[in-house]
Amino acid sequence: MFILLLSFILPRIIPGSPLSYAQYDTYILNQSLPEDTFNAFKDYYAPHEPLHKQFVIFIGHLLNFDLGYSFYYRISVIELIAGRLPWTLLLSFSSLIISSFIAISLGIKASLSGKHSKLRILIMTGIQSMPAFLVAVLIQGILSYKLKLLPAWGAYTPGIEFFIREFYTDVLKHSILPLTTLILCEIPGIYFLTYNSTQKIKKENYVTMAYYLNIDEAQVQNKFIFKNIVPEILGKLNVQFLYAITGSLFAEAVFS
Secondary structure (H helix, E strand, C coil): CHHHHHHHHHHHHCCCCHHHHHHHHHHHCCCCCCHHHHHHHHHHHCCCCCHHHHHHHHHHHHHCCCCCEECCCCEEHHHHHHHHHHHHHHHHHHHHHHHHHHHHHHHHHHHHHCCCCHHHHHHHHHHHHCCHHHHHHHHHHHHHHHCCCCCCCCCCCCCCCCCCHHHHHHHHHHHHHHHHHHHHHHHHHHHHHHHHHHHHHHCCHHHHHHHHCCCCHHHHHHHHHHHHHHHHHHHHHHHHHHHHHHHHHHHHHHHC
């Protein structure tokens, strides 16, 4: 609700207006905004109406899944989202699956072996404290601009033919840098959760009894420890997926 109010209020309290921006933009391009187009935008946004009526119109548009028009990209917001959402979901799901596998494996191994090195804690904490866009900029600068190993931006090379073998290879190459960014940003949170959950489960009486009865180590880990930390980890991953989507937006902004 707060974001909804913010998206309504901000364009109306900042200096200028989208309509002024559109007129100025077309003037810079040595063009003129057609009068009927300008009037259509005026009817849509209704800047002449009282604020409460504008809000009612705004809510009406939302209920009809009408998110407005992007003056920057010059297409409707729905079209903009539809064009980018598949890439966002692809990056989010892929990064979450890979980072979860790595982080859970490292967390369980560190907890069971008792080897939780200070260097690993320092690295994990350092990465966790860095915003996603900063990680993205560093990776882009080193691997793309300095070493020239991978493409710096885009989802695929412009002009390539879609849905052929070369296209999928090209998409894979372009996805490596943003995917690496998201994986690095997601690993620390899942790692610390897994480590702490495993440490807590290890101290439970039924685990102590299993060791006392000389049950095989692999069985203790699989049946008594891993199965009991799964629910807590899955609960965390539900929240982590939202962070993955947010992080992917920053990564996409850097890698265009």
